[in-house]
Amino acid sequence: MEGAIEPAPGPQAQRIAVFLRLRPVARPSGRIAASPQEGWVQFDVPKDAAQGLINNSRETYRFPFDGLLPPDAGQGEVFDRVALPVLRAALDGYNGTVFAFGQTGSGKTFTITGGTERYADRGLIPRAISALFAEAAARPGHTYAVHISYLEIYNESGFDLLEPGREVRALEDLPRVNIQEDDSGAMHLRNLSMHRCDTEEQALNMLFLGDTNRVVAETPLNQASSRSHCVFTLHIEARRAGADALVRRSKLHFVDLAGSERVGKSGLAAHTQLKEAKYINLSLHFLEQVIISLQEGRTHVPYRNSLLTMVLRDSLGGNTRTVMVAAVAPEAQHIEESISTCRFAQRVAMISNKVEVNEELDLEVVIRQLKRENALLRQELQLLRNGGASSSGDSAGTAEGSAGLEQRMQLTEAEQHVLRRQVQAFVEDPSPDSLLGVEPSMLFIRAAFDLLKGMARGTAPQGPTAKGPAPAGAAAVVGAATEAELRSLRQLVQRQEQQIKVLSDALLADQHKAFEYFCATSPAHDAVAEHKAVLRARYEEARTLGSQVSAAKQRISDLKAAMERRRLGRSMAALLRQQQGGSEEDEAEGQREAAEEERAKQQIEQEKAAYRTAYEQLKAVKADIDGVQAALERSRARLQADFQAWPLLTGNAAADRDIIRFYEARAALLKGMRA
């Protein structure tokens, strides 16, 4: 699998591959024959005896498959034939789906998850996990990031099986997963957690957690394992060293469907009229509708009728390499169901998907690379401009400036020391983006080359590095750069800077789009909006109360001032009367003034009461504001946390691409938020 990340081929049509797996049974029916070599199974059933005809004639049904897995096929063989090619393609960036279909007890769970008694009974999922990490390790020069999600669908409701630390006794104890449609019509699964797994062990532990939750959530009443559908997903992200701006992302689903029993049959005679028979499980009914529409090439495919078909949208008729395992228990009493299973498989086998590598540019990495290139070009430009000696002021670190450097014969000890550390750090940094940012001067450059040569030969110079002057030829060669060369280099730098700006803007726009999109669908955002609205109303209230308080205060001081003025007036008048040897104050006048004084005092008291009331209210509103503010902070934190844990998963390629873009942008946005 060398060179896995070569230029991605365009979309290719690919039919869904269909395998038949026969379960080992104690008493296989003599009416079932199979050829593993030729890949077919055949059922011989008596003709309808109900017509009153006495005959021994039989009806024969033969179904071809892409592969037949006989009862003695081991789990390893099943994995190698069914899932390994899909897994390898997923590592190359192709989506993949393996789903098992069949009646209850036919061996679906045994195939997908496996038996627990013997190690050899491990099913497709644990084997895929082991093979994934082994294959990834065997692809040098590539890095992979793996996330896992595990969804159970029961009665049209989705449940997240991977919620660590949660006590689960019933399905309802698991977090609900919803599907939502955005403006573009794309479907998104919300609240499905994704868990990064860096090792096989971590991934197997996740699977164990999900399977345990699946078992303990089952009650005798809901018989969840037979009636629910489980979708285990490996989300794979691949980058190639040296080309890490290109990222390939794929999803690999393993789907264990509910038992496919039907109702509405009327005995074996109904084989030829199985059309009326209905699935007990409603989602399977809708799954069949989707498959019929695709097989008949109808323009409208009713994916939206159920959660299951929405999740499997891309696996059926979309951008996914899909494989179906039809599970059959070859016993006489199950012939009818077995024929139904094979008929369903024949329809599925006619569906063609359009598969394509999911590859895209990581804008952040592109920008980083452009900036690095740009820095190198700038250095080159500076060198050429100065004929090998930098005269620019931005070359820090030397007292006399770079121009003076070329006059010197060798570096100072301090300069040598710094340079040695820079070269050391450069050599030790495994990143292809690391830069050796030495002074743009021949003296430094030669010294750096000497150090590198010494390191490569294992004889790194201990003493002074650049001995002797820079050869005149070197400077002369660099100095010979023509005006035209300088100009074109300058233009290149400018063009790149422009490119960086355009890309940065695009990234920024994406980040905002991502957050906006997330907010529009997040309940945490509703809480933030609600708190903000309450806060706005409270602030308004506080403002009104605040102006009431200050108005009351103003009126009190006005009243007090008026009272003081009156008192002063009265004292002045009394003094005047005294000086003029006049009479005492008129009694009526005295009473009037006393009454006025009393009225003013009452008015002041009233205003004080109004002031106190408004002030108390203001205090209460302020306390309220503090509370709402704290709640707002909490819901903001929750929004950010949710944004961080925003899951990827839809059944739709276009939607996925969008989500993945948003997901990347989200990381950068969060970084910005925290900064």
Ligand SMILES: Nc1ncnc2c1ncn2[C@@H]1O[C@H](COP(=O)(O)OP(=O)(O)OP(=O)(O)O)[C@@H](O)[C@H]1O
């Ligand atoms: N190939 C096999 N080899 C050995 N045992 C098997 C095989 N296939 C199935 N079994 C056993 O048969 C029983 C029923 O299988 P399983 O639980 O996988 O059926 P199922 O189709 O998933 O049923 P359900 O729809 O109820 O989930 C289990 O005990 C399982 O271990």
